[in-house]
Amino acid sequence: MGQLFAVEVVGRGIFQDTLAKNITRGIVLAAHSEGKLGLSFGRYGDSPERNGIPAKKFAIVASDEQTLQLGMAHYEPAQVDVCVVLDDTLCKGIESWAWNGVHPINQTVKRGGTLIVVSTREPDALLKMIHRREQPYKLGIVKGRASFSGLWVYKDDHTDVRVLGAIAKALPELVGQEAIEKYIQAKLKNGALKAQSARRTFELFTPVNVPPGQGIAELLPHFELLKWEDMPDGVTIKGQPQGGPFEDPATKKLGGFRPGRNDKFMKYTTRTMRPVVNFDTCTKCTLCWLNCPDGSFDVTSDGTYDVDLKGCCGCGICAAVCPVENCITMVNEAEFRDNESQWLRYRRDEAAYSQWLEKTIELGEKTAHGFRYRGQYQEELPAALELAQKG
């Protein structure tokens, strides 16, 4: 068998679709100029992509036809040499809309392989989100925000070519930096400038070794798929049970209303931001609960509204309609380590919750990919450029 390489690119569905595709195509075409053969494709089950839901694209590269065929025998590579992550909140784990179950971001990375994350954070911050593994791998950062580069309305921030430069540094046997730069110059608009970006990242990209056991120890739920005899006839699925009141941890009394929700698909990995709620300043106007497109608010026994983090996709509509300043604030998902109910925490210890809330709102990153308000791009540009200088 000749040489065989696999790269996966994990991004937020739709927004980062083109960026991911440009990266996998770039790998194949640059490697081809070095005499290798390759294949570029997306995980078919992700398609049609849903806004923000994790999706994967792949590049398979081989030294010869027969080895390429070997690499194609299993449609999606079970193991990859390099995994590129286009939005660092994906480091918390990924679940495709077509599947059951959250997978760790590094699940497919080979022993000694490299996880490349586009992020403004440092490796230690990411390792507080990434699940631990039994085998060592490398973690490297391409400094930057989650990018929509490639989307026709988005300003090209060179994330595609910077990632290609990082890949050439991480695995030169797959594709050399020279081939990458030649490809960029020949095939991409603004090729000369973009080749420089690729080179800068190639020079600055420095992955760290992640030893076995480093990362979080979270146990992820496992789903057993049904056997054919156990499935109901007629392509039928049972509905969710009706909801009901739930316990107030302070009074131990039942009250409020929590609707029955889908217990198989949790929105944890579809979010890039989550709403944090100030129960003290809430005026109980009901607007957040009414306007949530997913019905993700529970009515609490004191008449306030609590976000159910299993169902919340982080759209921000609640924060937009809330009439009270800073009663609901959207904060980047990377700032959080669990999905515990905020109201239950509040009711257990109101003072501690207030402190946590204040700190989270003050220090937490209040943006994610994309633009939530006019002028956000211009605001973020200077810092983004400065970061890019660092690699």
Added chain:
Amino acid sequence: MATITLPVKEHEEVLEQEALITGSEAIAVACKLANVDVVTAYPIRPYDTVMQYMSQLVADGELDCEFIVADGEHSQFEIVKHASACGARVFSGSSGVGWMYAMEALTVTPALRIPIVALVGNRTLDDPGAFGVEHNDALSVRDLGWMLVWVDNAQEALDTALIAYRVAEDRRMFVPLAISCDGAFLTHSQSLVKIPAPEKVKKFLPKYNRGELLLHPDNVISVAPQANEDWVMEMRRQNYAVTERAPGVIREVYAEFERIFGRKYGNPFFEEYRTEDAEVVLFGMGTLSTPVKVTIDKLRQQGKKVGFVRLRWFRPFAGPEIAKALERFKAIGVIERDVSFGSPDLSGVVATELRSALYSNAKTRPPVLDFLCGLGGREVTVPDVEKITEITFQAASGKPQPLTQWIGLRG
């Protein structure tokens, strides 16, 4: 008919190019090289990659044609049927239940002797609404006079599309032809494809000439009147004559293709892989060929003598040739990516047709086992193929096996 010739750079006429494209995109490129006149489209996954790529070519000025997004698949196929009757070179396509929605239009086209070339991006038929590959969509027209061919890689898709225009528009044929590409595995995965020089395509593809069947004010004919029992049988016999001529025409065109483009496909009807000294063979269509070939290489290293026959042309079904190639094996394992509920032995379409061809044409009757596998877009895996081969060897050694089995099923 295209009245505008788009300016082409001098060197592009003679240059062979290379592109990283999917099977469906490769067919779009072939349509551009064939200078199609009328294309109808209606979005449905996974065929629609061809529609998107083609509309990009039209928008970029690389393809001059009427590009019509119809109100549905029924209209899609009605429009190209009529356009072809008026002398236009046409292209259309669909997938799954989209193809089924076009069924009335698909049904009437062969009798009218209209050469539509269509892409079927093979997709599971609803219900459930699944996007993955099954072959029942394309197979549903197998009795109606359509030609059907399956390809397993993007290069073959491009080449077969050029071949398809020449075969379908041959005056001895003049019937519609559907090229099947497995959804996902071929429609959505990009590989390196050689694009032939336009100059060579011009040598290979003559203009579409409808002759005395052309619908035109200067040629006064009526097409598709009502007919009764006095006439229908003779009309059916005409289409039957097409099927008698089809294998010969196909052989001629493949030989011409090889002569002009230099790419050799050998026997057009099926591909043989390591069958020379095989004891058992596997049989199937489409992209399952990749895991099958990889498994065969693995088993051969262990000394197991197994080969693979990949069927390309399902219609016409080259019964005598297939029987001659397969009769010498001790057992045959069909890997079936379709269903045929209530059929003889509850087998799928391919195995049922294969058994029928062997029954009539073969000197011996090796056991033909059917393995329902990879339905709904589930992968045909290397372990699946190993299991299938093992069971087929059991049959070869005289131990009777069930005629139809499910592989890779939970339960």
